[in-house]
Amino acid sequence: MPPCASPLLLRRRLSTRPPHREHPKLAALLDVLNPPPPSSTPLPHALSSAFPSPSDAFPLRTLPRLLPRLPSPLLSLRFLLWRLTASTPQPSPHALSSLATSLPDLSSSVPLLLSSSPQPLPLQHYALLLNLSTHAGLFPASLAVLRHMRSFGLVPDAACFHHALRAAGSAADVSAVLEIMSGSGASPTVPVIVTAVHKLASAGNFESARRLIDKMPEFGCVPNAVVYTAMLDGMYNFGNLDGAVRLIEEMEGSGLGANCAPNVVTYTCLVKCLFGKGRVAEALGVLDRMAGRGVMPNRVFVQTLLEGVCMEQRVADTYNVVERVVGDRGMSSEQCYNVLLICLWRVGMTAEAEGLAQRMMKKGVQLSPLAGSSMVRELCVRKRSLDAYHWLGMMEENGVLCDSNVYGTLLLGLCEEGHLHEASALGRKVVEREIHIEASCAERLVELLKQYGDEELASHLLGLKQRPGGLSF
Template sequence: MPPRASLLLHRRLSTLPTHRDQSKVAALLDVLTSAPPSSAQLPRALSRAFPSSPDAFPLRTLPHLLPLLPSPLLSLRFLIWRLTPFSPLPSPLVLSSLATSLPDLSSSVPLLLSSSRQPLPPPHYALLLNISAHAGLFPASLAILRHMRSFGLVPDAACFHHALRAAGSAGDVSGVLEIMSGCGASPTIPVIVTAVHKLASAGDFEGAHRLIDKMPEFGCVPNAVVYTAILDGMCSFGNVDAAERLIEEMEGREPGANCAPNVVTYTCLVKCLCGKGRVMEALGVLDRMAKRGVMPNRVFVRTLVEGVCADQRVASAYDVVERLVGDGSVPSWQCYNVLLICLWRVGMVAEAEGLAQNMMKKGVQLTPLAGSVMVRELCVRKRSLHAYHWLGTMEENGVLCDFDVYGTLLLALCEEGHVHEAAGLGRKVVQRGIYVEASCADRLVELLKQYGHEELASHILGLRRSAEGLPI
């Protein structure tokens, strides 16, 4: 690396929060810049410099470190070294974060594969397929499967499933299934469900049906899950009429059949109907479910009520809630909290506040989610004082909002000049040790100092939370 580029990189890496982190990253930089990216010696050099990689580079720091390394290929090689074949696969949330932070994956993955003269450990193939799926890079996923086959390795069902998740067209799905067939591997239910959904989402309904018809050849029995997958794909494609015909076909099966529609199936239909503005038909789905003895759940209620509210049919939304409460199919507190959240999210402020007041009067407890949504929405509308009083009322009734709400409200109070209330809430935040997001905390400290609350500002600074979710 040229001296100037190395100097610039050192400056970028010096932005890491602690001196200890900076020294580790400086040592890492020395290792990475002393060996070519394709060198087989790189993993050994890294292991000599850092015998305990998890301690040296905690998983939470990687999304911030990877973009700073000298090249996209080195970033990917470093990640693979850090996540050894014996490391457990990170959670979907962490994998998504890693996929976002890794630079130029579409080029670095093929480069990594082409420079590997030996097969990678199977867990590393799974890692690369997972990251490619989260990044939506199907060409990279296909290249990984082909790299495995070039060494005579047979990908397992999970590998094919990850590759299908990245598929963006019917042709992509066919490509994965062809490799499966060439390996002599049979699709499992999760693979079929994903493939069917992808085909239907791309508008290839015939291909999706053909795959379902072939399921007995693979030792699988078609069921409501796979039919719901094709239904959801139809809805994603926007073909609500095809979705209606499919549900009618499913309803025509004998009661108790594996392919009979369930609450998830009807939820997909409701979402699709509401998305097309066919709200009255969506309301009629409740009757169809009742005739077949399918009970609504919280997700179904939220989907239907949200669609009705978005169409400004407040009376119909209340009718739905009253009906469900009367039937006893969903607890009343769940129904009313769902309605409250939906009213806030579609901007029906007066209706939402009226409902919240009635719930409080009748002893219907607000959920932490509903309370948090209410405080946030009031802050967005520059009504922090109302949000402050609502927060106090909810706390008196035992409702504890999400911790991030406190920082949001505290900043809103300061910005709107409600100094007395801001000081009171600030002291509460300090007493409870509630961490505040860094960007919010920085602005709060600045405003509190302007208002003469130097000590409170100092305490808030101590509760400043970094981007990794930990206090600085």
């Protein structure tokens, strides 16, 4: 990672240009973060005095752009903790991921923040630091947070341990978290055990994973199919297919109890394992295995099975799977054919996919928005925007509404490939429907349309440009 600019140099760099329009209070914020020495006012108090309403002054969607512009990684982190107060709703996983990515040098700033805190932090701040460390994949930072809490006699709740385990990268990491949990007197919950078992199995430590499952009754937890499926998936990740097959056979027996009978998720993992080792015939046989136990396939299972068969270019088998699933009433024919269409596109079987789409439309089998959007998107990737344009028109005539982001992708493809008449027609449709377009795509579209002399359409499309948070200007 490149060295951080000094606070003075960065401040000078920022002061030579007007604040970004998304951060109109940047200059005032820099004055608070860089007070003239000596300053005895704690930073949170200084920030609250300058900005009584944090959420209004600094909307959440603006933070990923703002945080890297602050004077130091530590100040960026301290500012974020102040901004996300106890009354602030917990950010979504997507927002947390964006914040974790935008925080500079998080691996160093978290330990530095903790070492410079002689008093315990608010519990919600510990939870946020663990969440950010998890999204950044920084287990050492997660471990530092747990140890800081323990040093003040604070007992992390199950969610804190769960976050830390999600960041674990080895069996030793898992053991370190479980040791802190045991020392604090906290008992693991089922989600904590499931995550720990999956991590241990993925690292090849199957015996420790199994011992942890066996100890679940001591923690007041009942072993179930979820935890054994987690172990099975971990075995697959490690490459132990034979062990995974033996485990599912054990689950199918009566020795583990009724709660541990394999479910559709378990069989989906098994299919994934078998295809991963090229054992196609056994993967196809899982349908019979499920039917014998009364387990019905769902969309994810069917997609996993069809995608594996498509990867092997076994087209006839894909239709056999569809007929079998429909015949067993696991899914409707419309659902199955839409899943198959998406799979064919994903593995690059273009001719078969287009043929299937034509047959579906001819027989009145409705394309789903997801399948239709996948089709348009894949044709654009293959530089066949004109074909995508005609398909989109036919789908709209049949009442299929594609995802809004498809329109920007297709419009850009038509412009880049020189299909100006079609681009103009689609552009007018986008403007009439007020379909918002992703920012980078909109900017490139505006540039191309201006080159072609269509200033009016370019101006209208600019007004539909999305901000990072999904809102238009």
